[in-house]
Amino acid sequence: MARVKHESRWYPLESEESVLDGLLRQGVAVPNACRAGACQSCLMRALSGEIPEAARVGLKDTLRTQGYFLACVCKPIVGTELEVAGADALRVPARLESLTLLSESVLRVCLSTAAPFDYRAGQYVSLLREDGLARSYSLASLPREGLLELHVRLVPGGAMSGWLASEARIGDTLAVQGPAGNCFYVSGRPEQPLLLAGTGTGLAPLYGIARDALESGHTGPIWLFHGARTPEGLYLMDALRELAARHSGFHYRPGVLTGGSRDVAEGALDVLIRAECPKPVGFRAWLCGDSGMVLSLRKKLFLSGLSLKDLHADAFLPSAPRVEPVGAR
Amino acid sequence: MSTVAHEKSVYEQIGGEPAMAAAVDVFYRKVLSDDRISHFFEDVDMERQAAKQKAFLTMVTGGPSNYSGKDMRAGHAPLVTRGLNETHFDAVVEHLRATLEELNVPAPLVARVLAIAGGARADVLNR
Numbered sequence: 001m002a003r004v005k006h007e008s009r010w011y012p013l014e015s016e017e018s019v020l021d022g023l024l025r026q027g028v029a030v031p032n033a034c035r036a037g038a039c040q041s042c043l044m045r046a047l048s049g050e051i052p053e054a055a056r057v058g059l060k061d062t063l064r065t066q067g068y069f070l071a072c073v074c075k076p077i078v079g080t081e082l083e084v085a086g087a088d089a090l091r092v093p094a095r096l097e098s099l100t101l102l103s104e105s106v107l108r109v110c111l112s113t114a115a116p117f118d119y120r121a122g123q124y125v126s127l128l129r130e131d132g133l134a135r136s137y138s139l140a141s142l143p144r145e146g147l148l149e150l151h152v153r154l155v156p157g158g159a160m161s162g163w164l165a166s167e168a169r170i171g172d173t174l175a176v177q178g179p180a181g182n183c184f185y186v187s188g189r190p191e192q193p194l195l196l197a198g199t200g201t202g203l204a205p206l207y208g209i210a211r212d213a214l215e216s217g218h219t220g221p222i223w224l225f226h227g228a229r230t231p232e233g234l235y236l237m238d239a240l241r242e243l244a245a246r247h248s249g250f251h252y253r254p255g256v257l258t259g260g261s262r263d264v265a266e267g268a269l270d271v272l273i274r275a276e277c278p279k280p281v282g283f284r285a286w287l288c289g290d291s292g293m294v295l296s297l298r299k300k301l302f303l304s305g306l307s308l309k310d311l312h313a314d315a316f317l318p319s320a321p322r323v324e325p326v327g328a329r
Numbered sequence: 330m331s332t333v334a335h336e337k338s339v340y341e342q343i344g345g346e347p348a349m350a351a352a353v354d355v356f357y358r359k360v361l362s363d364d365r366i367s368h369f370f371e372d373v374d375m376e377r378q379a380a381k382q383k384a385f386l387t388m389v390t391g392g393p394s395n396y397s398g399k400d401m402r403a404g405h406a407p408l409v410t411r412g413l414n415e416t417h418f419d420a421v422v423e424h425l426r427a428t429l430e431e432l433n434v435p436a437p438l439v440a441r442v443l444a445i446a447g448g449a450r451a452d453v454l455n456r
């Protein structure tokens with residue numbers, strides 16, 4: 001058995017139980033969402049004890065050296081002890097500045113932070129409600145724009161998206177934690193062709209990355225593929241068309257599975273990409289949105305010649321069902 | 330600086346760690362595109378799989394590696410249960426040869442790498 005100490009109390013872990021599951025089961029509140037190591041909502045800090053490497057995959061060096069780890073994928077070795085604390089120090093209060101519908105199912109959420117928040121367009125943050133509900137969202141804004149801009153898909157019965165759509169009020173205080181992730185523009189090779197592809201609100205980081213690249217003086221072609229099931233799932237079409245009109249190297253290609261038209265291609269995203277970029281050797285690519293799409297597209301692009309180091313992907317993993325504390329039934 | 334009188338490994342001669350990243354791209358792509366063996370490598374987590382390919386290439390080129398014959402047996406035992414045999418082994422060795430040739434590794438070095446890989450046959454196939 002391993003033991004975890006939190007705020008001066010000891011909690012035993014069952015075998016193969018993660019620090020997150022063990023603490024939640026015994027009634028300790030820890031923010032979490034994906035419970036699969038992808039969203040970084042469950043960051044905690046080790047004050048003493050050994051952290052398995054698997055619980056630090058994807059963390060920035062600055063976080064690693066301070067002892068941070070992901071509680072949902074942290075399974076301490078049997079017989080060891082770990083003393084942990086929350087990640088409150090990484091959170092910045094954020095005020096809700098605006099809520100605008102970009103389409104029937106996508107809400108634009110703008111936030112301001114009290115202290116400057118250092119990030120790159122396309123990275124993601126954990127958004128925390130006052131009661132600790134946490135969900136990750138990618139940043140569509142550029143730092144110079146001041147406000148943080150998120151695109152939130154309205155999920156039926158969704159805890160965070162539902163609250164934002166119906167109960168949240170301008171002026172409410174939330175917190176953001178982060179930023180995290182490697183989905184952002186890297187300058188240094190202005191002529192390199194760029195391929196951005198996403199489904200649904202996977203457009204959020206891509207919208208940020210494309211604008212960041214253009215503002216950084218990128219000269220190579222930039223392809224943006226946005227896929228949805230039906231035309232209703234597409235959004236920001238006018239803004240992107242306008243961007244394409246202003247920059248000859250920027251190509252915007254919306255696509256749907258059914259209901260295509262003169263302006264919107266019909267077909268699977270990978271087929272549309274292959275038609276326009278048949279040989280993406282030497283490209284840099286960013287893939288964001290639905291995790292099945294992201295993983296399969298990553299493999300296809302790799303096989304068609306893209307180098308692994310030039311492939312960046314953020315899979316928008318949904319939240320996992322909650323574990324109830326013992327005695328809650 | 331003092332010079333140690335030892336024969337440089339192929340790993341050092343082809344450029345060490347940085348050269349491995351390029352080799353992994355080429356090798357992993359060949360393996361994933363080969364229907365005879367790709368099913369052994371279909372890990373959804375490509376980062377994790379790429380790290381293993383790197384461990385493989387580092388080992389067969391004589392780079393720093395901590396894998397013993399026993400580790401090789403244990404690591405590949407589940408694959409043998411799933412039908413890993415001589416044919417698959419030869420396919421991997423063939424992709425290894427093609428990868429090194431594509432990266433312009435001189436023939437005598439390629440031969441040394443293939444000899445190291447061949448030496449792992451019994452352990453990999455759990456004979």
Ligand SMILES: Cc1cc2nc3c(=O)[nH]c(=O)nc-3n(C[C@H](O)[C@H](O)[C@H](O)COP(=O)(O)OP(=O)(O)OC[C@H]3O[C@@H](n4cnc5c(N)ncnc54)[C@H](O)[C@@H]3O)c2cc1C
Pocket residue numbers: 033034038039124135136137138139151152153154155156157158159160161162201202204205314315316317318319320321
């Ligand atoms: C790195 C990262 C970045 C993300 N960026 C964004 C972003 O920019 N914009 C955005 O809208 N979302 C993004 N997400 C997803 C987001 O964090 C939430 O999962 C999503 O908003 C749903 O939260 P909710 O509280 O509204 O719904 P929940 O209460 O979490 O979900 C309600 C129910 O629906 C299920 N569900 C939710 N989404 C899906 C899905 N896609 N597929 C299948 N079942 C589902 C849940 O499992 C649950 O049963 C990102 C996720 C990650 C990991």
Ligand code: HEM
Pocket residue numbers: 366369370380381382384385388389396404405408413417418419421422446447449450453
């Ligand atoms: C040529 C001799 C071979 C050597 C020296 C070798 C070496 C290695 C090494 C060092 C690892 C461990 C990586 C790690 O876990 O960190 C590994 C894993 C693996 N090898 Fe090999 N290998 C050989 C042949 C093969 C063959 C023929 C196949 C299948 C066709 C194969 C399939 C795999 C797979 C699928 C894994 C990952 C297993 C897992 O997910 O844990 N290997 N190999």
Ligand code: FES
Pocket residue numbers: 031032033034035036037038039040041042043070071072073
């Ligand atoms: S990373 Fe742990 S809950 Fe998402």
